[in-house]
Every structure is written in structure tokens, then in C-alpha cells.
Amino acid sequence: MGKIILTGDRPTGKLHLGHYIGSLRRRVELQNAGGYDKMFVFMADVQALTDNADNPEKIRQNIIEVALDYLSAGLDPEKCTLFIQSQIPELAELTTYLMNLISVSRVQRNPTVKTEIKMRNFEANIPLGFFCYPVSQAADITLFKATTVPAGEDQEPMLEVTRELVRRFNQTYAPVLVEPEIMLPENATARRLPGTDGKEKMSKSLGNCIYLSDSAADVWKKVKKMSNGEPRMSLDEPGHLEGNAVFTYLEAFSSDEDFAEFWPEFKTLEELKAQYVKGGIGDGTTKKFLNNVLNKFMEPIRQRRHEFEQDIPEIYNILKKGTEKARETAAQTMCEVRSAMQINYFDDTELIRQQSERFKG
Template sequence: MAKEILLTGDRPTGKLHIGHYIGSLKNRVQRQDQYNSFIMIADQQALTDNARNPEKIRINLTEVALDYLAVGLDPAKVTIFVQSQLPELNELTMHYLNLVTLARLKRNPTVKNEIKEKNFNESLPAGFLIYPVSQAADITAFKATVVPVGDDQIPMIEQTKEIVRSFNSIYEKEVLVEPNALLPEKGSGRLPGIDGKAKMSKSLNNAIYLSDSPDVIQKKVMSMYTDPNHIRVEDPGKLENNTVFTYLDAFCSDKVKLEEMKEHYRRGGLGDVKVKRYLNDILQAELEPIRNRRIEYEKQIDFVLEILKKGSQTARAVAAETLFEVREAIGINYFK
């Protein structure tokens, strides 16, 4: 029985952090035997709001590739590719744009929220507005049936389904395949930043990166946001919005000990420093082998680039087959 096809990826706007790891990377590694996985470094999508700073994308493309290999993604099992190296995706995007109205693009809740967050107003790049259509091209090019996303990305999958239905209906051929969203398991969703803010990001300087040194990790953990009213050790503490315990829920495998610590913290008598030291020990153990593998791959950058090149060639061949079928359905394979 053929494996289901999975498509996922990341924008190369910075090194990947433990939020990426717990939210998606770890699951990708665990599932790389289960699915026929295509993992995309979405450089073109990153350029939609970084077009004036392409050097940022070029540098971080390699950083993301290093993080992928460091966490254990195996190029022999998954296809890691670079979005811009597949021109077929651009043509698919063009064909799909003819099936989507401007009003529909503006209604996409994910895009609306991101436009608001970035304060684009009238300076909104056209490429950013249409990136849900570009994502539809990415997904359908590989006929992916499984796309791991967070809750906030469900509207993107719905828009892809709409495009698939429109295309297949208009051209009366079942060429494109509808994808299904694969939501994160409970407890493996988005991690807050170490400052307690909802989003972990480089711009907010509140992330722990997979490549951070042991000293940097310890310093960041010891600065983490906890219960601001838990001033003395004997004070009862709250777990709600307490970043340290949120991270422990995600990374601690000894759930019995963790529940005992939570109860102790609630009733008082357990200091923040002790809890942070425990979290630091857990994170150091989790991240040490990842960091060590990353260091080894950093010594073989040419080898890493070759992996990306071969993966892009493999992915392009698949996308080209889909594009041929799309052209055939539309009736523009004039000189086949």
C-alpha cells in the first residue's frame, strides 16, 4: 500500500527554536517512516515580506537546513527541497489565481491577522496577499493528502480545498487532490516565549534556539517568566500562564514527578529557581545531541547544499508531472 503524501515546511527567516521543535520538527522525525514526506524551505514565501532584504533569506536557508538535519530528518527518507528552485510552483500559482477573487483573499482570517500584525496598511505587498494561493500550489504540486498545521492555519487548508474543487469542476477532470489538515497533538502546540508572551520569535528576543550553547540555554531558562506573585519560596504559586511549567509540560517525560512538583508549587514551599534548574537539566539533555549533530553538519556545508540540490531536483520532477496534468486539463499543452 502506498504511503500518504505529507507536505510541510518553514520560512527561512531565522534559526529554528524549541517552539518549532516541539510543535512540528519532532513529529516530522517520528513520522518520516510513516509518510512520503516533502519538506520545503519556503524561501519565496519568506521573500513576500523580506524582498528588500534577500540576504537574510539566503543566510537562513542554510541555517534551517542545518536544523532539519540536526533534529534527525533523514534525506534518505524525506525529500528536503527549496521552494524557489521549482519554477513549476510559480506557474501553478498563476493558474490558481485565475480561480480566486480578491475579495476571497482579503477574507482569509490568517492573512487578515498577519496583515494587522505587520502593520502593512497600504504598503501591503501583493505577493503577501496571494501567498495562500502559493501555498495551494505547493500542496497540490505533490498531491499531498496530509498537511501538518496549527489551528491558526486551518483557513489556508480550506482555501486550498476550494481551489482544488474549483479547478476539478471547471476543467471537468479530477487532477488535483484535496489535502487534510493534521493538527498537533495535545501538549505539542505553540510554546510561548521565555518572557511569557504568546509568540516565540527572533524579533522579540524571547526564543531558545536549537543551536544555543549550554550556557545560553541556562541563562535564558533562569530568566524565564513565572508567577509574578510568587515572591517568596513559601508563597503559593500559580501554574496558569507560568512559562516554566508550560515548558515542563512539553518536555518533561516523568509526568509523575512533574505532577508532584506542580502540587508542591501550588501549596507553597517550592522556589522558582529550583523549578528552573530542573527545566534546564531537561532541556540540556534534549538539545545536546541536536546541537552536536548540528556542529558536525556545519563542517560539511557543501554536503548540506548537495542534499538541498538533490531534494529540489526530486521535488521538481514530481511538481512537473502535476503541472503537465494541469496544463492538459486547461488545454494549453499546445506543443506536447
């Protein structure tokens, strides 16, 4: 069994820096490193509809936004397969079969599900589709026999559900499905980039995002409003790093080359931190530096996005071709699944022969 990577995003809005640091950057690195046999990246529109069922237009409009973000950030359809979840009907079929192998109480114990239900105020009226999405997610992973799933540590409970379902399916029927392993972000900052307010993680719903497609002017507006942690009364007071979103973003995005270009007074971020905590460096100055760093990083992405925007039909064509390719893999897996479950009635020539002999006798 080769190494197969699968990952994706809910198309509920444009992708932001939190997506990039948390997963998108790693995907591009994995894609370009080439140490895998297949790589699938998908837009989880079915999952997005579980809590947006009354607003399908939102999902419809954001498919293209996410696709543009993928391509402009560096995902290459020649190296990875980009597809749309809802266009793979085999996913719904496998989800149905996996539902028979897990209890309601097991899903209820999932801490990620508990958190998501609370965050969306679903406690009193949980949509069944939303409640069952851990099983749907397991189908996403197992249908493509993914061995590696790049994800945040908050998704580990979901991966454990998937592994349990794989073991149960293989024990009940035949060893067809593959147990996946999670690939966590490399450092704490990447695991959860805070929002511009310094609280929680960056989230569309919280309005604390910097989007990959934001203009330079928009980035500066958002950086100026960033939290610096504990307020200071004067420039001479020591600065505070704890809860300081500016320095968290600098840890994620700045390099020694950025200091040489934009702030040669310091050679490294560690030097800047050391001076900042002593006092004498204004928060406005650190924000200007961060703004330069972010816009230097984002400008090539903006330029590529603008180029891709000139031929939107081709973007849909890329997604169509990727989805067709993904369906080939999905169909092969489902053929094996049906055979293992003995529901491949029309393809099982031995079954037909046996039944024929039985009735002749």
C-alpha cells in the same frame, strides 16, 4: 492515491523550540514511522521574500541554518525529500493558474491573512506578493498532491482556501488536484509553545526564543529570565501555574526519567505541580530543573549540528538532490494540469491533427 506529506518553514532565522514542539518533532516521528508514500519538507524562501523583499541576503544566509536544524533534529534525506521552494519554477506557474480561480474578497476574508497583515503593519501598503501568499501556499500543497499537511490550527483557514481551489480547479477542468487534510499537533502545548516571556507564541521577531542551536550557557541565560507568572513575595507563598512559562516548558519536554535523574524528590511532573501550588518550592529551583531537562534534550542536537557544520558543501548537495527529486514530481503534476486546462499545445497530437484537417478542408 497514496499518503503524501508536505510541510515546511520560512527561512527567516534559525529554528527554535517552538518549531520543534509545533512541527519538527512530529515530522521526524512521521518520517521514522514510515506510514506514508512520500514526504516533502521545504524551505519557503519565496514566501519569506514576500515580507523581506528588500533583504534577500537574510533569506540566503538562513537557508543553510534551517537545513542544519532539519538534519540535526533528525530529518533524514534518505526518508524525506528536502528542497528549496524558489528552485521549483513549476510552483510559480501553478500559482498563476490558481489565482484565476479565487477572488480578492475571498483572500481578504482569510483570518490568518488579516492577522499577518496587522502583525507586520501592512494595513496601508500591502505587498501584492504577500497578499497572494495563500494562493502560493495552495500551489505548494497541490503541486505535490499532498494528502496531509502537518500544521498549527492557525493554518486551518489556509488549508480551507487550498481545498476550495482544488474543488474549483477539478470542477472547471478535470480531477487532477488533491484535497489535503490538516494534521494538528497532538496537544495544546504543542500547538503554541509560549515564548520565554510567557506571552504570545515563541517568535524570532519577539526575541523570546530558545534556538535549537543555542549553547548550554545561552539556554541557562534564557531560562533564568523566564516568566513565572504572578510574582510571589516569599518562598512559602503558593506558586501559580497559570502563565508560568517554566511549567509550560516542563509539560512539553520533561519525562519521569528526568525527575529520576535530576530531581528524585518527585516522581512525576504532577507531583511537582501539586507541591508547587502549596508553596515551599522556589522558582529558581524549578528553573534549574528545566535547564537540566532542556540541555539533556538539546545536547545530541547540538552535537549532530556540529558534525554537519564540518561539511557545508555536502549540505547544499543534499538540498540540490532533494530539489531535483521534487522537480520530477512537480513536472509530472504540471503536465497533468496543462493537459486538463488544454494548454499543452505541443504535446497534444490530437489537437495538431484536428487543426491540420480543419485547414486542409
